[in-house]
Amino acid sequence: xxxxxxxxxxxxxxxxxxxxxxxLIIIQSPGGGGGGxxxxxxxxxxxxxxxxxxxxxTTKKIxxxxxxxxxxxxxxxxxxxxxxxxxxxxxxxxxxxxxxDLVIAGMTITPARAQQVDFSDPYFGGNQSVVVRSDQTGIxxxxxxxxxxxxGVQTDTTGDIWASNHSNIQPLAQIVRYPKFxxxxxxxxxxxxxxxxxxSAPAKSYTSSHPSLKIAFEIPTKEKFGIAVKKGDSxxxxxxxxTLAYLRSSGKYDELFKKWFS
Amino acid sequence: MDKxxxxxxxxxxxxxxxxxxxxxLIIIAxxxxxxxxxxxxxxxxxxxxxxxLLEGAVLTVEISLVAIMFGLGLGIVVGLARVSKNRMIYGxxxxxxxxxxxxxxxxxxxxxxFVVPQIIGYPFPSMLxxxxxxxxxxxxxxxxxxxxxxxxxxxxxxxxxxxxxxxHLPTMLYVILPQAFRNALPALxxxxxxxxxxxxxxxxxxxxxxxxxxxxxAGVTFLPIPFYLGVAIIYLTLTLTLSRSLALIEKKIQxxxxxxxx
Numbered sequence: 406x407x408x409x410x411x412x413x414x415x416x417x418x419x420x421x422x423x424x425x426x427x428x429l430i431i432i433q434s435p436g437g438g439g440g441g442x443x444x445x446x447x448x449x450x451x452x453x454x455x456x457x458x459x460x461x462x463t464t465k466k467i468x469x470x471x472x473x474x475x476x477x478x479x480x481x482x483x484x485x486x487x488x489x490x491x492x493x494x495x496x497x498x499x500x501x502x503x504x505x506d507l508v509i510a511g512m513t514i515t516p517a518r519a520q521q522v523d524f525s526d527p528y529f530g531g532n533q534s535v536v537v538r539s540d541q542t543g544i545x546x547x548x549x550x551x552x553x554x555x556x557g558v559q560t561d562t563t564g565d566i567w568a569s570n571h572s573n574i575q576p577l578a579q580i581v582r583y584p585k586f587x588x589x590x591x592x593x594x595x596x597x598x599x600x601x602x603x604x605s606a607p608a609k610s611y612t613s614s615h616p617s618l619k620i621a622f623e624i625p626t627k628e629k630f631g632i633a634v635k636k637g638d639s640x641x642x643x644x645x646x647x648t649l650a651y652l653r654s655s656g657k658y659d660e661l662f663k664k665w666f667s
Numbered sequence: 668m669d670k671x672x673x674x675x676x677x678x679x680x681x682x683x684x685x686x687x688x689x690x691x692l693i694i695i696a697x698x699x700x701x702x703x704x705x706x707x708x709x710x711x712x713x714x715x716x717x718x719x720l721l722e723g724a725v726l727t728v729e730i731s732l733v734a735i736m737f738g739l740g741l742g743i744v745v746g747l748a749r750v751s752k753n754r755m756i757y758g759x760x761x762x763x764x765x766x767x768x769x770x771x772x773x774x775x776x777x778x779x780x781f782v783v784p785q786i787i788g789y790p791f792p793s794m795l796x797x798x799x800x801x802x803x804x805x806x807x808x809x810x811x812x813x814x815x816x817x818x819x820x821x822x823x824x825x826x827x828x829x830x831x832x833x834x835h836l837p838t839m840l841y842v843i844l845p846q847a848f849r850n851a852l853p854a855l856x857x858x859x860x861x862x863x864x865x866x867x868x869x870x871x872x873x874x875x876x877x878x879x880x881x882x883x884x885a886g887v888t889f890l891p892i893p894f895y896l897g898v899a900i901i902y903l904t905l906t907l908t909l910s911r912s913l914a915l916i917e918k919k920i921q922x923x924x925x926x927x928x929x
Contacts (some may be wrong), residue, residue, distance in 0.1 A: 408840035412743075420740035426733040430726075434794040434874070449873075453886060460883050464713060465719040489793065490883075492874030498781040499873075503790030548873045584871065587886020594889055615889055 416634035420519075435487040446484040448475045449505030450648070451493040453559075453586040455610035456665040457511040470665040471509040474528065476509070478648045492584040494561040497521050500633050506641060511604060513563045513628040523638065524631035525645040533564055533624040536601045538593065544600055544621045550578055554599035557581050557589035563628055564602035594618065604628075606666065682691060690907075697896055704893045713893045716884055719893075723877035724901050730876060731863045731905075733798055738805025738862065745806055746813025760877045761811065767807035773868050776800040797869040805862050812858060816851030817843060849920055856913040860906045867902075 435447070442558070452458045458469040467488050479486035489505055496508045500522055511531075514524045537544050543552075550556060558565040560582040568580050575594060581598060583589040588605070592598045594617055605623055612618045632649075634641045652658040678685075704713060748760035767775070779796035820843050828838040870879035881898035885891045 408844075409836070412840065412844070416743050419736045419743075423736035425742060425804065426729065426736065427795065430729050430733060430798070431792055431794045434792065452883065460887055462884075462887055463715070465716070465880075490875060491793070491881075492871055495777075495781070495872060499793070502781055502784035504784065504793055504796075513871050550799070571704045584883075585886060587883065591886050591889060591891055595891075617889075660671045 409469045412510075435489050436593075444484055445487050446475075446479045446480075446482055446507070447487050447489060447505045448472075449491060449496050449499045450475075450510045451488050451585070452490045452640060453513045454604070454607045455607060455614075458509075459610075462481060470529075470661055471511060473661050473664075474648075474652070475507075475509050477652060478632075478645055481648045482644055493559055494584070497633070500635055503635060506634065506638075507645065508633040511607070511630055512633060514631040515563070515566070518633070521636070522633040523636050524633055525641050525642060526649055527629035527631055528649050529630040531628055531630065533567060533602055533626045534605040535621045535624065536590075536593065536608050536612060536618055537599065537621045538596070539617055539619045541599070541619075541621070541654045546622055547624065549621075550600065553577050553579070555579050555581055555597070556582060557593060557598040557601040558591060558614070559583055559586050559603070563604070563626060567624065567626060568602055590615075590618070693903075697900060701893055701896060704890065709888070709890055709893075710757055712888060713863075713890065713897075716894070717897075719884075720877065720880055720897060720901060723875065723880040724905065727863065727866050727877040727902075728876070728905065729840055730798065730801065730866045730869065731859075731876070734801035734805055734862050734866065735859050737798070737802030738773070738809045741803070741806035743807025743813055745810030746817065749814040750817050762808045764810055768811075770833060772800065772804050772865055773871065775804060776868055776872055793872040794869075797872055797874050801862065801866060804865070808858050808861070809855065812851050812854040813847065815854065816847035816849075820846045827841060832837045849922075852913070852917050852920070856910055856917070859913070860910055863906055863909065864902065 450458045450467070452460050452467045452469075454469070454471075456469050457471045458467055460466070461468050467490060467547075472488070472501060475488075476486055489499070491499060493510060496505075496510055496512070497518060499505045500508050508522070511529070512518070514527060518524070536542065544554075554577075556568055556578050558568055558580060565580070565582060581589075583592070586601075586603055589598065589601050590611055591605075593601050594615065600621065602624070605620075608620050612620055614661070632645050634645065649658075652661070670697065691724070729902060745760050748756045749764070751757050751760070776797060777798040780793050783796070784790050824842055824846075825838055829840045833842075866876060867878035869876060870882065878898055881894045885894035888894070
């Protein structure tokens with residue numbers, strides 16, 4: 406019955422080859438072993454949020470204020486930092502199931518999110534901004550959004566929550582949700598959207614690097630950004646809070662702030 | 668030979684030529700669109716990004732190879748189960764195929780990335796989730812392709828072998844399956860191409876493959892034309908290389924005079 410052996414052998418060989426290949430791909434990918442390992446700290450982020458986190462055009466590496474903070478945390482933990490870039494709306498799930506150890510993604514601390522994950526002490530405060538094309542003159546205040554226009558947001562961000570909750574924006578305005586801010590900005594630039602609601606700091610970054618866009622006005626939401634870890638992971642949370650306190654007391658926080666926000 | 672056969676014969680004869688002409692036209696059209704960008708002020712940025720995109724293409728190839736092999740091994744088993752006379756085995760394989768074929772791949776990817784780890788309470792990296800989703804998805808389709816290949820072998824052959832006193836298993840192994848594999852090859856070729864294209868969906872769970880890189884750069888630089896078209900060209904190169912090489916194999920193993928060819 407050599408043919409039977411051949412068939413079984415073929416199936417086994419193909420599956421084993423697939424398994425070995427998968428193993429090789431997984432160990433070389435960021436966050437390969439999943440979170441919670443002794444040697445590495447896996448950071449989940451959404452690299453479309455300059456200057457907090459974005460892909461550097463020249464080096465093609467993910468960099469930013471949040472990334473530098475993550476590096477400090479990893480250094481304090483004596484682990485190597487690995488960065489997983491994913492959609493913003495997948496970050497909470499990723500830290501919950503443990504495929505990343507912590508999330509630093511300019512994430513605002515909200516009660517709903519705090520039920521799912523544990524947040525560190527706030528490390529940054531900010532408001533929302535409405536970004537429009539430079540030639541746009543019709544949108545200068547909140548009431549101007551109450552028209553039949555298209556407003557782009559990123560799914561599950563505070564911009565999305567804010568726009569969705571505000572009755573005077575609906576039903577006339579249409580909210581379009583994108584997985585990445587980069588896509589929303591591209592659409593705005595192209596003319597497919599009339600406005601994008603995004604945090605003020607990245608709004609400044611986008612508008613200064615792309616003169617075709619400008620900030621129409623700011624929405625004073627007074628948010629606090631926090632670093633998210635898995636619920637109950639008190640060891641890591643303490644490490645994060647200690648690092649943040651150390652950064653502030655040593656003056657490194659101001660250095661980083663100057664580096665990314667001026 | 669009637670008119671229709673004559674026409675089909677001619678098309679076959681000139682098929683490689685037609686393909687090359689179409690390819691040349693596509694490339695001319697793309698270069699015409701890309702020309703201003705590739706020579707203008709953003710040219711350096713675009714050319715510098717090529718190695719970064721090609722790294723992503725390597726990852727795409729690796730992911731696709733593993734998924735294809737995983738799907739092949741599992742697909743052979745599922746395909747055989749689908750022609751089994753055992754009700755249990757037939758039923759189980761049918762349910763497997765219907766469930767996988769009846770749900771969108773992107774949903775399956777998110778289920779493997781976020782639902783399964785939470786249920787089993789053990790985190791696994793998003794890359795593993797993506798490979799399993801992609802491989803299982805392909806296995807259902809490849810299973811159906813093998814079933815079709817087996818059923819395309821005329822029943823007369825099975826009956827003839829059995830009436831000569833050959834038992835069921837040897838009949839399958841020595842008479843049916845070799846022909847079935849040959850029948851399945853053209854459809855498998857198609858499925859392999861689909862896997863390469865589908866691998867781009869993994870960008871949603873943070874796998875930094877070809878499309879994720881192109882999309883990210885398009886968003887950061889506000890240059891959608893060179894990056895999305897560039898990504899398309901790279902995918903086309905990958906799929907064409909694969910399909911043309913498999914077509915050569917098809918030609919090699921086809922039975923002379925039996926018509927069915929690539």
